[in-house]
Amino acid sequence: VYTYTTMIEAYCKIRKLRRAEMLFRRMQEQGLSPNAVTYTVLIGGHCKEGNLTQAFKLLDRMIGEGCRPSICTYNAIIDGLCRKGRIHKAHGLLNECIQHGLCLDKATYTILISRHCKQGNINQALKLFDDMIDHGCEPDIYTYTALISGFCKVGNLENAEKHFSEVLEKGMVPNKVTYTAMIYGHCKANQANMAIKIMDKMIENGCTPDSVTYGALIDGLCKERKVEEAR
RNA sequence: CAAUGAGCCC
Numbered sequence: 001v002y003t004y005t006t007m008i009e010a011y012c013k014i015r016k017l018r019r020a021e022m023l024f025r026r027m028q029e030q031g032l033s034p035n036a037v038t039y040t041v042l043i044g045g046h047c048k049e050g051n052l053t054q055a056f057k058l059l060d061r062m063i064g065e066g067c068r069p070s071i072c073t074y075n076a077i078i079d080g081l082c083r084k085g086r087i088h089k090a091h092g093l094l095n096e097c098i099q100h101g102l103c104l105d106k107a108t109y110t111i112l113i114s115r116h117c118k119q120g121n122i123n124q125a126l127k128l129f130d131d132m133i134d135h136g137c138e139p140d141i142y143t144y145t146a147l148i149s150g151f152c153k154v155g156n157l158e159n160a161e162k163h164f165s166e167v168l169e170k171g172m173v174p175n176k177v178t179y180t181a182m183i184y185g186h187c188k189a190n191q192a193n194m195a196i197k198i199m200d201k202m203i204e205n206g207c208t209p210d211s212v213t214y215g216a217l218i219d220g221l222c223k224e225r226k227v228e229e230a231r
Numbered sequence: 232c233a234a235u236g237a238g239c240c241c
Contacts, residue, residue, distance in 0.1 A: 001233095002233060003233095005233055005234080006233055009233070009234075036234080037233060037234045038233090038234085039234090040234040040235070041233080041234050042234095043234090043235095044234070044235065047235095070234080070235085071235075072234050072235040073234080073235080074235085075234095075235035075236065076234080076235050077235095078235085078236095079235070079236070105235085105236090106236070107235050107236035108235085108236080109236085110236040110237060111235080111236050111237095112236095113236090113237090114236070114237060117237095140236095140237095141237080142236055142237045143236085143237075144237085145237040145238065146236080146237045146238090147237090148237090148238090149237070149238060152238090175237095175238095176238080177237055177238045178237080178238075179238085180238040180239070181237080181238045181239090182238090183238090183239085184238065184239055187239085188239095210238095211239090212238055212239050212240090213238080213239080214239085215238095215239040215240055216238075216239035216240080217239085218239085218240090219239060219240060220239090
């Protein structure tokens with residue numbers, strides 16, 4: 001089962017869902033029962049392809065066969081729904097999780113926070129951030145990065161910086177993604193000089209800027225007509 | 232640690 005699951009995951013990663021489904025069928029023909037991980041991998045693969053119909057079909061089947069979905073299973077579907085902009089339905093699934101006795105985890109909240117941030121709905125994101133803390137679920141660097149990115153997107157650098165400081169105060173370590181979000185925010189606010197300072201700090205702290213980091217920076221520099229600097 | 236979550240442009 002472990003081996004099949006790993007292979008199914010590999011096919012999902014390279015977006016060969018038909019191959020993945022084939023293996024899923026074959027393992028059952030061999031008398032092997034897919035477990036929660038197998039189902040989650042396949043459901044996640046379909047969600048990433050945007051095939052929510054198939055994802056829900058598998059979820060039903062999983063439950064029908066007495067295989068209990070985990071929070072990872074639901075998170076995969078919640079993420080898929082969010083990507084399709086069906087955030088309301090995603091929120092609806094939270095109740096289903098709770099009915100199944102599952103505890104929402106950091107990923108659940110981060111998926112939703114990230115989505116609200118992308119829509120510029122920072123207040124809703126903050127509400128979820130508070131909710132998660134109320135429920136004893138501590139935000140981690142992923143959650144903070146999503147939130148910081150949300151503040152950057154709406155040009156609220158003050159709050160972005162405030163949460164960045166909070167990360168440090170809590171002893172968490174900002175990573176490449178966190179710094180890139182900050183750089184993007186400053187570029188967007190026409191503070192390219194500050195963005196460059198942040199990049200220097202990022203390098204000092206052992207994070208290597210990647211193509212996304214440079215992409216954000218080049219965009220910002222070009223906007224400020226500092227094409228030469230961008231070069 | 233076999234499965235879920237965060238960053239630019241498009």
